[in-house]
Amino acid sequence: MAGLAAAGNAGSFLVDSFPVLQYLPSWFPGADFKRKAADWNLSVKAMPHVTMKFVHDSMDSDTLSHSIAYKYMEEKSVRSPEKEEILRNVLATLYAAGSDTTVSALSSFLLAMTQNPDIQRKAQEAIDDVIECHRLPEFSDYKSIPYINAILKEVLRWRAVTPLAVPHSVSRDDEHRGYHIPKGSIVVGNAWCVSVVLLPSRLAFSLPIRAMLNDISVYGENPDVFNPDRFLKDGNINPDIPHPQEAFGFGRRICPGQEVAEASIWMNIASILAVFDVTKAVDDNGHVVEPSGEFTSGMLCHPVPFECDIRPRTMHAVSLIQSGIHGL
Numbered sequence: 001m002a003g004l005a006a007a008g009n010a011g012s013f014l015v016d017s018f019p020v021l022q023y024l025p026s027w028f029p030g031a032d033f034k035r036k037a038a039d040w041n042l043s044v045k046a047m048p049h050v051t052m053k054f055v056h057d058s059m060d061s062d063t064l065s066h067s068i069a070y071k072y073m074e075e076k077s078v079r080s081p082e083k084e085e086i087l088r089n090v091l092a093t094l095y096a097a098g099s100d101t102t103v104s105a106l107s108s109f110l111l112a113m114t115q116n117p118d119i120q121r122k123a124q125e126a127i128d129d130v131i132e133c134h135r136l137p138e139f140s141d142y143k144s145i146p147y148i149n150a151i152l153k154e155v156l157r158w159r160a161v162t163p164l165a166v167p168h169s170v171s172r173d174d175e176h177r178g179y180h181i182p183k184g185s186i187v188v189g190n191a192w193c194v195s196v197v198l199l200p201s202r203l204a205f206s207l208p209i210r211a212m213l214n215d216i217s218v219y220g221e222n223p224d225v226f227n228p229d230r231f232l233k234d235g236n237i238n239p240d241i242p243h244p245q246e247a248f249g250f251g252r253r254i255c256p257g258q259e260v261a262e263a264s265i266w267m268n269i270a271s272i273l274a275v276f277d278v279t280k281a282v283d284d285n286g287h288v289v290e291p292s293g294e295f296t297s298g299m300l301c302h303p304v305p306f307e308c309d310i311r312p313r314t315m316h317a318v319s320l321i322q323s324g325i326h327g328l
């Protein structure tokens with residue numbers, strides 16, 4: 001995952017702009033990109049096997065939970081080496097594409113809650129009104145708690161997980177706003193603030209167009225401020241404010257896991273707020289520890305590690321957490 005984050009952006013390494021460098025031997029001074037690539041390649045090749053081993057080990061210990069792997073393994077009649085190879089690669093792809101991305105969004109959510117106690121309190125009241133503290137949230141509550149849906153949207157908008165998505169290549173000559181884009185150019189969609197970075201003949205330049213997830217004409221003032229209310233009108237989701245779709249990339253290679261991602265992030269947000277209070281940490285001297293609010297850069301952005309305090313809201317919340325764990 002670290003390799004993906006480091007190498008995923010076009011232009012991260014000089015060889016992206018000067019492909020001839022790929023022919024350097026890996027021992028050549030300055031060719032450490034080749035050694036890094038070889039190292040990351042080992043992990044990429046191992047990933048499908050490690051994932052499949054986990055599936056087989058879970059089957060042996062009778063702990064394989066309901067999942068894509070479970071469904072396939074159950075259907076013994078359709079099993080074949082070829083299908084098992086497909087399953088291996090599908091599982092590895094889903095893991096690679098779906099794990100760190102979802103973790104990043106949830107880390108941003110925890111940061112936002114740490115920094116915005118009023119928003120957290122409002123969200124907890126909205127959840128309590130619906131589930132009356134009797135149970136953990138369920139997907140059937142989705143439409144009944146618009147404020148949680150607004151928090152999910154704002155998490156995706158506020159700090160895009162992959163601000164530059166994945167570089168795309170133009171398959172034929174194209175034109176955009178009078179600019180000729182030759183076949184083979186690398187085009188980078190910038191979800192943060194739309195610009196098109198072109199690498200014709202591998203030389204990059206960027207055309208700023210307009211702010212996207214930070215567009216004040218779409219999402220309102222102060223786009224840097226975490227504010228779920230920008231998605232709401234009269235307590236309901238405002239249909240006039242677009243879903244922060246650009247967080248999931250562009251064109252026909254747009255993220256196919258978007259619905260899974262949003263469902264799992266929604267469930268995490270709702271469940272955490274139903275039973276936990278997230279507050280700023282206090283150090284040994286009794287001083288409140290302020291999170292820096294900074295993010296890492298690269299293809300995949302995470303909040304810089306920060307301290308926070310996560311505690312059950314009540315004793316009843318403790319029993320709900322325990323019943324949730326036992327129900328897994």
Ligand code: HEM
Binds near residue numbers: 101105166255
């Ligand atoms: C917050 C969570 C997620 C974010 C922000 C995200 C974002 C993205 C982005 C920006 C791309 C590149 C799209 C492009 O080329 O323009 C992508 C591709 C992809 N995502 Fe996600 N993703 C998330 C979660 C997931 C999950 C949970 C899965 C699977 C269950 C998944 C599976 C994939 C796959 C397979 C691709 C490659 C698609 C292709 O190249 O054709 N993603 N994602």
